[in-house]
Amino acid sequence: MAEQYDLAVVGLGYAGLPLVVAAARNGMRVAGFDLDATRVSTLARGLSHVDDISDEEVAEALATGFTPTTDPDVIAGAAAVTICVPTPLRGSVPDLTAVLDAAHLVAPRLRAGALVVLESTTYPGTTTDVLLPVLARPGRVVGEDFHLAFSPERVDPGNPAFGLHNTPKVVGGATARCAEAATTLYERMVQKVVAVSTPAAAELTKLLENTYRQVNIALVNELAVYCDGLGVDVWEVVAAAGTKPFGFQSFWPGPGVGGHCIPVDPGYLAFSGRSAGRPLRLTELAQEVNDGMPAYVVDRIARLLNDRERSVRGTKVLLLGVTYKPDIADGRGSPAVPVAELLLDLGAEVRFHDPYLRTLRLNGRSLPTEPSLDAAVADADLVVLLQPHLDYDLPVIADTAPLLFDTSGRTVGARVVHL
Numbered sequence: 001m002a003e004q005y006d007l008a009v010v011g012l013g014y015a016g017l018p019l020v021v022a023a024a025r026n027g028m029r030v031a032g033f034d035l036d037a038t039r040v041s042t043l044a045r046g047l048s049h050v051d052d053i054s055d056e057e058v059a060e061a062l063a064t065g066f067t068p069t070t071d072p073d074v075i076a077g078a079a080a081v082t083i084c085v086p087t088p089l090r091g092s093v094p095d096l097t098a099v100l101d102a103a104h105l106v107a108p109r110l111r112a113g114a115l116v117v118l119e120s121t122t123y124p125g126t127t128t129d130v131l132l133p134v135l136a137r138p139g140r141v142v143g144e145d146f147h148l149a150f151s152p153e154r155v156d157p158g159n160p161a162f163g164l165h166n167t168p169k170v171v172g173g174a175t176a177r178c179a180e181a182a183t184t185l186y187e188r189m190v191q192k193v194v195a196v197s198t199p200a201a202a203e204l205t206k207l208l209e210n211t212y213r214q215v216n217i218a219l220v221n222e223l224a225v226y227c228d229g230l231g232v233d234v235w236e237v238v239a240a241a242g243t244k245p246f247g248f249q250s251f252w253p254g255p256g257v258g259g260h261c262i263p264v265d266p267g268y269l270a271f272s273g274r275s276a277g278r279p280l281r282l283t284e285l286a287q288e289v290n291d292g293m294p295a296y297v298v299d300r301i302a303r304l305l306n307d308r309e310r311s312v313r314g315t316k317v318l319l320l321g322v323t324y325k326p327d328i329a330d331g332r333g334s335p336a337v338p339v340a341e342l343l344l345d346l347g348a349e350v351r352f353h354d355p356y357l358r359t360l361r362l363n364g365r366s367l368p369t370e371p372s373l374d375a376a377v378a379d380a381d382l383v384v385l386l387q388p389h390l391d392y393d394l395p396v397i398a399d400t401a402p403l404l405f406d407t408s409g410r411t412v413g414a415r416v417v418h419l
Contacts, residue, residue, distance in 0.1 A: 002077035016084035024061035127199035143175030149182035152206030172202030218286035224253035256335025258324025313347030321387025
């Protein structure tokens, strides 16, 4: 008989590992399956590969019933299984390969009455149209022989105020009994569960959340470009609008969007709209605006240098903060990559410094981080602040940089230019 677990988590990345820690912390026996043997070995030694999960939290989970493994047969002993695997976009088309692979691993090992929850971001209909047919082997009925639901992960890396335990968990079950089973599972780990009527409603909830952010970021990015031509400070305008106590939420311009959600989730929504014959034009336009920001940043750099009778070619450009957001060690989808590549194409001598990343991986080459921030700033012709990490003493950088192009709007000084 297979060893028994309250939960088996398939995929131990940025979504799966926080779920493991939360479950173990609340007294659940957890098996964590991943194809990456190195990742599993690292976790077995009590070491975390995820920013928001400490080594101590992994060690505590191991001590209270967490078993990391590359053996999929642990699924057979689990009362519930969550699928937390990557769902990237290939161009503009969702790639559900990892979800289907996980489904085919789970299906033959699923014990009677078990619950399966998909947490991977995807388009509406995936749970019932893609996952369900694989799990519903001949003679197996959803809601009776097994339960199925969708519950989107809502992890916000680097957010000290909200984690898995105090962020409401949305669940949508394939049947009423499925929803009840999923609610019961997550109530053991989080403060509040929000049940919606269907898996599709839960799938769409996640897409709406990040498309909302994408659209509003695009709005202020487009406004920043407009303000540049108008000679108006966009940071002043947004700050002033933010004083309104109702009907407005402040979003700030930047060099582009990155990470594992905002650049991807709206693409799933746009794909779903196109597939249904109802294109979501605002969603697609927002992606286009944000995707164009790295090129705009480089254009601004070229104009700043031109105003000082300098060319991009041969200029020493230092990029500060190349993660996709401040104060995390995550470079996925960072706009720093296209900014660096475009500058290199124009002949700039590009360097970078980031306290969280040792290497900036570009197409065809990698750049190592500068070992000394002070020396790198002093040696640069132009410093570009992309992410205002708390580790940076911004007033000092503004005072010592020969020319600072600040895409975050955080600095002031005689040689500072804002996005």
